[in-house]
Amino acid sequence: MDEVNCSANIKDLPQEILEYIFSLLSPYKDFKSVMLVCRDWHTVMLGVVNQEFILFQHAVNTASLLWEQSAKTTSVVTERYSHSSCYYDRSMFVFGGCTATGTTFNDLWQFDLATRQWIRPLAVGTYPTPKACASLVAYKDTLILFGGWSHPTPYPLHQAARFFNQLHIYCPLVSRWSQVMPSNSPPGKAGHGSSIIGDTMIVFGGSYQLISCNEVWVLDLVYMNWTLKDIQGVKPHARYGHSQLVLDNKHILVLGGCGGSNMQFNDVWLLSMDTDVWSWSQLQVNNPENGAPQLWCHPACKVGDKVVVLSKTNRPQTDRPACKQTSPSRPPHNNHGWPEGRGQPPGQRKTASPDCRSGQEASGQLCHCSNASVATPNNVPVATSSGGSFPAPLSNTVPVAASSSSVGAPAPQRMPSIRPNAMRNRKKLLEVLQRYEDRIKAQRRDGGPQRDLVNEPVAAIFNLMAPAASVQNTAAVNPMYMHVLDISEAVSKRVVTWLPLHTNCDDNAPEETIFYSLIEGRGELIMFGGIQTDLGGMQRGVDVKQQTVSNSVHYLRTEHVLR
Structure with a gap:
């Protein structure tokens, strides 16, 4: 034995x-x-x-992936948004992006998905210019970086924003950057989408000098020659910040985007390349109420015959009491969000776009669409297929409001507001003040530090509310959910369908984040960076919670893997 x-x-x-x-x-x-x-x-x-x-x-x-934050994420990678990323050889590569102050980078980072460690490749050669909103795609044994945008700086004086048409190729095997000068290059652009099919790179849309376009450029990667494709018939509206996904060798899907002020798109288009004559087709979208509220600042990721978009939901969260319910409100109207306060792009309409989600105008409400110029009080984010956005400084300051005679008292009388959500917004602010007053009273009972809130500016109280809330409840106030789009019939029937939304709140779900990057790994989705803020909850001139630029890595994995 x-x-x-x-x-x-x-x-x-x-x-x-x-x-x-x-x-x-x-x-x-x-x-x-x-x-x-x-x-x-x-x-x-x-x-x-x-x-x-x-x-x-x-x-x-079934939208049942579970959130998990990387425990090995360190501070070696600067917080950023509007960066570019792609998956290559068991790693996530991240290039550029910008910080809350509008500083752009030209650094390249490699996140080893096997060891969950960040690596800074010691690259040589011709480095790209610091920029954000560029596209980064993998082609054979190389990474191709195209386009991008850099924020205008005050020094030297009157330096305008720059749009790039540079084409750089990075070889991970030898860690070298090379700049290529193709013939017939397109104008500089940012917020565009790039896809690799065979030996060609197809670029659609983007923005140049505040003017969006709907052109299709094709780069022959063998002969390094650009070609502007002449496509007749119906075309998508000019846009930037869309998600561009490859379905097969003959079809590309374009989802959402933004075309200017009040021109946020939730439509889906199919580019057919199965013949010598290319054509566009607008697809029928079923169950649009299950889709993400904002597609232009939330990049999509294709997984098989499904497309995943991570975003908050406008539905009441009734499945978990710990998840605070938030109702959508109209984004602040600020035409000074574009660089140097130039206002909205020339030629853009000021009315709501017909491509906005149906039912909003029919119900008598104003359309809650927005573009980069109305997203945040002092920045101009514009998403790309890789999670990028037009970067600009994110102001953490809040205008000081008139002090009230007592905590929790109504704000001073103002001129009547024409905003449809004015009373709702004021009610929310009063609730914030009431919670803060309760917290101060509790501190007094416990012998904690006391503060005189009678003459304290309301804005200062708002700045103190965010850390207080995070201590009381670790769960996200506006957690992110999975919105899944079924594209199995996109080519055959020209129909896509948003699957039912599962509103079960995950305790590990991050706060609503925009302008991040999202890629598919092996049996998981990897999300990196972005701005933790809620566009729908921001009010004109008042930001209750300070915006946070993140360098966190989050995973969406199956329950089986997490065990």
Whole structure:
């Protein structure tokens, strides 16, 4: 009996036990190694890979992926938004972006998904210009960076914003940047979408000098030659900040975007390239009420025949009491959000776009659409397919309001507001003041520090509310949810469908974030950076919660993987 026990080894384990053990390994570094051990393990591992793929697809279809924040995220990577990112060789590569002060970067970072560690490649060659809103895509063994935008700076004086048409190629094998000078280059642009199909890179839309476009440019990556594609017939509206996704070698999907003031798009377009004559088709969108409230500042990620958009929901959150209910409000109207206070782009309409979500105007309400110039009080974010946006300084200051005679008292009388949500907004502000008063009273009872709030500016009280709320409740006030778009019939029937929204709130879900990047890994979605703010809850001239630029890495994974 002892001889029998000594001869037993791991190969004698039942297949079910091996499958469970192998499912606990990292899909980035261990799966391939296990397959090389022996033929039996190769067969078992193929079954594990297939099972993990099925579980991940099912979790995406049912919007049941769970949030997890990386425990190894360090401060070595500066907080940023409007950056570019892509997946290549078991890593997420991140380029550029900008900070809350509008400072743009030209650094390149590699996040190893196997070790969950940040790596700063020591690259040589011709570095790209510091910028944001550029597109970064993987092509064979290289990364291709195109376009971008940099915020105007006061020094030297009167320096305007810059739009780039530079094309850089990064080779990870030798860690070298190279600048390429193709013939017939398009004008500089930012907020565009880029896709690789075969040996071509297809670029659609974008903005140049505050003017958006709907042009399609094609770059031959073999001969390095740009071509402006002449597409007849119906076309999408000029836009930037859309999501551009490859369906197959003959079709590209364009989702959402922004075309200017009050021109936020929630439409879906299909670019067909199956013949010599390319054509556009606008797809029918079913169940639009289940879609993300804002698509231009939330990049989409394709997973199989589904598209995932991470955003807050406008529906009441009744499944979890800890999740605070928030009602959508009209974004602040500020035409000075564009660089140097130039106002909205020339030629853009000031009325609501017909492509806005249906039912808003029909119900007698004003359309809650916005563009970069009305998103935040002092910045001009414009999303790209890689999560970028037009960067500008994010002001953390709040205008000082007139002090009231007592805490919780109504604000001083003002001129009647023409905003439809004025009374609702005032009610919310009064609730904030009441919670702050209760907190001060509790501190007095407990012998804590006392403060004289009679003559304290209301704006100062607002600035103190955010940290107080985070201490009382660690759950996000406006958590992010999965919005899933079924694109399985996009090519055959020209129809896409938003799947039912699951409003079960995840305790680990981050606060509503915009202008982040989102990529698909192996059995998970990876989200990085962005601005933690709620566009719908921002009021004209008052920002209750200070905006936070993040450098956090979040994962969306199946419950099976998390165990």
